[in-house]
Amino acid sequence: MLDGHVFEVGRARPALIALLASDEYGVVHLVEEEGWALGYAVVTWGYSLESGGRDALIDEIYIRDRGSGVGTSLLAAILEDVTARGLPRLVLETEKANEAARRFYARHGFVSGDSVWMSLDLT
Secondary structure (H helix, E strand, O other): OEOOEOOOHHHHHHHHHHHHHOOOOEEEEEEEEOOEEEEEEEEEEEEEOOOOEEEEEEEEEEEOOOOOOHHHHHHHHHHHHHHHOOOOOEEEOOOOOOHHHHHHHHHOOOOOOOOOOOOOOOO
8 A cells, every 4th residue: 555545456457458558548657777667657648628638647656766866757758748749738646645745746847726636436
């Protein structure tokens, strides 16, 4: 469990397989060095009237050694990819308690809004 979320392999595996099969649903960015994964990000596509159509969501990001610069490099790659695709907005969510993540994103131009994300599990 990371950030209070239970990771269900049986639920995530088919979603990851579909995501890796094409870029229809989004992309996975992997940072590796000498065959070792240093971090990754899952960016999925959404659709929003506020965004004027399709937008991007950083659904998941993991950096093995925080403070190493990998997160900054990964975020730069994400921004380059999303911009090249012509998407007008990149959104993300963080946990209320994760102030370090919000400081990191703020340093890179992200701003907090007044929206509160809510969810309902339908399975």
